[in-house]
Amino acid sequence: MDRRRFIQAGSAVGSGMLLPGLDVVAAQAAPRQTLPPVTDPLYLNPIADPQAIPRFVNALPPPSRIDVTAGGTRTLRASPVVQDVLGGGLGLTTPVWGFGQNGSRRGSGTSVSYPGPTFVAVKDRPVHVHWVNELPFRHLLPVDTTIHWAFQHTDYTIARNGVPSVVHLHGGHTDPQSDGHPDAWYTVTGTHGPRFAGTRFSYGNTQEAATLWYHDHALGITRLNVYAGLAGFYFLRDRHELSLIEDHKLPSGPYEIELVIQDRMFYPDGRLAYPDIPADSPDWPGGPSVQPEFFGQVILVNGKAWPYLDVEPRQYRLRLLNGSNSRFYRLSVDGSWPFPVTQIATEDGFLYRPLPLDAPLVISPGERVELVADFRGLRGSQFTVTNDAPTPFPDGTPVAPPADQVLQLRVSRPLDQKVPEPRLPGTLRKAPFTVDKPPARTRQLLLFEGTDSFGRPRPLLGTVEKGGLAWSDPITEDPALNTAEIWEVFNTTPDTHPIHLHLVRFQVLDRAPFTADQDPRTGALTNIQVGEAQPPGPGEQGPKDTVQMPPGQVTRIKALFDKRGLYVWHCHILEHEDNEMMRPYQVT
Incomplete structure (x- = not known):
């Protein structure tokens, strides 16, 4: 099939x-x-x-918020919780996993929620989070142990060691040891992966105001842990955004x-x-x-x-x-x-x-x-x-x-006359967003769909020259520190993939249709012919970390790689990410 x-x-x-x-x-x-x-x-x-x-x-529930606008340290626990997800007077509750400042080992765990609380931080005021894994010894959902996942090639089991988890701040400009590398997972018993660097993560908040989010990123099990509820927002503010709010140019507070x-x-x-x-x-x-x-x-x-x-x-x-x-x-x-x-x-x-x-x-x-x-x-x-x-x-x-x-x-709510009505400004930033540094290199990369040993679809990233590559294949993307690169990504699959790069925010340059000869076994491309490029849509012309890459098109992005270390790039369809459509890259 x-x-x-x-x-x-x-x-x-x-x-x-x-x-x-x-x-x-x-x-x-x-x-x-x-x-x-x-x-x-x-x-x-x-x-x-x-x-x-x-x-x-059901009324829309607002997530609780954690005020870290002054910076500082917080402890957040990933724990089981039972919530009324369906509502409607059905009398049903749903076991989920969530985040909270009190977990199952500290009191009743009532502060744990799905989705997790929203962090509110300010630029250049670092936040340190101790992410405590209190997940149980049984998963809420069916685990496929045949794919490349956290416990593969080990003697670990969820029943004996607990559920592996690690948190990634999606969109964060983060050092590698706090980025939530898929192999930095750990469990309630202290079992951990080969990239484990501790459970206390530091977020420098060195970027401009943005809507970030945090979620589980454990190797080969992200789709299940996020589905169970392990996600939440992280608002980063800066002086510019705060001035727009104070000058009544953006809705704020309960709005x-x-x-x-x-x-x-x-x-x-x-x-x-x-x-x-x-x-x-x-x-x-x-x-x-x-x-x-x-x-x-x-x-x-x-x-x-x-x-x-x-x-x-x-x-x-x-x-x-x-x-x-x-x-x-x-x-x-x-x-x-x-x-x-x-x-x-x-x-x-x-x-x-x-x-x-x-x-x-x-x-x-x-x-x-x-x-x-x-x-x-x-x-x-x-x-x-x-x-x-x-x-x-x-x-x-x-x-x-x-x-x-x-x-x-x-x-349906009465208008609060005491609150001034905001007036959106004509411009929201000083100039259109660009990555100004000249590119040191242009790479030609690949989205490819093959099959695994059981005949199942297996989506892969790779390069135009080598074809589709697995997670464990040697690193092919190794930008030098403080250099900019253009990545040209050729999508040879029938679907659009949302491609996410850790660490960087990138500029979407353009998209163009292409034709090529493709090796049916490896996915490698030859005789590439690229058509007329079209600029990104107007709604894509801000700083991005995830971009839609349509089928039959080459999507070009430009990024500055300004932290040394090991990161990953992947498709953000979680079933794809968990089944090998993810690759490490090294800033050298």
Whole structure:
């Protein structure tokens, strides 16, 4: 079975087996113990009918915040916690993993939450975090031990040593020992990986204001640990951003809201469900198999299924994160924006000018976008944010209900007349973002899809000359310290990949179609012909750390490598990252 047909098989839920969705009145009726079950070929046991989960009856939960604007040291614990993720009066709770300042070994663990608390930091005021792993001796989700993961080629087991984890500050300009290298994992028993450098990480916060996020990054198990709940926001402010807030040019306080969008599936009793079928191979040793991608049909925002947000008739600053494993979102209100929406920032900083949106917003896994939504004059209105991104993106299966709905916005709160209405400035930074240093080198790199020894799809990074390369192959990217490079990445796969580089923020230069001869075994390219280059979209012209690389195109980025050490670059589709679409690189 090829990968696209394999993915479509997982969309069988919704093809005649689903029950009609419940309306609000039914959702508020007497609680019940389980949801209606349905069968799906990706799961060994029946799962919950996504259509039976109420929509827009749960208020959007705001993550708690940790104020580290003065710098300092904090301890955050990764621990199990039980939350009402589905809500709607169902009477169901979901065991998840979260972060908190009190964990399972210190009191009740009530401060642990999914998603984790939002850090609020300030530029040039270092923050030190002691990341404590209090994860249990059994995973919430099915673990495939046939792929290259933390415990491979060791005698360690989760039952004896605990769940491996390490935290990466995504988008952070971080020294290598605090970057959350995939092989720097550790467990509750002290077992650790070959790159382990301790559990106390230092964040210098030497970059400009940005919407960063932290999440698990353990080798070969990231998809499961993030799915279980190990993620949270990290806001970095600087003097410029604070002056915009103080001068009433940006919404702030209760009008600045973080939104992490994720997709999940559940069992009828409310537990998280993740595909657990074995591989279809005569040589398969048994147990669950990693999936090419994962697409859940239950959309969570801030850890709550299909919430609503009550707003005043004023402007709001919305910090969006696509925290899903594989799902892209193409967000709009049924294809348009019936209220003014303006993009002000990419992952790692402001755009040069505010960008009014006149089309749906596409956001891939790992990407962040900052928006200002203007609800003035719309008191009493109600809007449903929708999603119509195919799976896989961009040419896969059309999105099916109920995953075509995300969040409901209700302009229902009275306007607080005491709060000044902000006026967006004409420019948000002194000049358009560029990496000014001349490139010392241009590299030609590759996105390739092969198969593993069990016949499963195996996405790889590599070079045009060598073809696809595995995680353990010798390093091929070795930029010199304080040099800039241009990376030309040729996507020979059928799908768009969100490619993330640790350490750096980069400039997207352009994209162009290409043709080439490809070795079917190695993936290496010859006789490359590149067409006319197109500049990046206006919403990509800020500082980036994750970029969409469409199929059949070469995407060019430019970055400055200004810290010495070992880092990684990878696809941020977590199922791809965990199954070898990740490579180390060394700044020498």
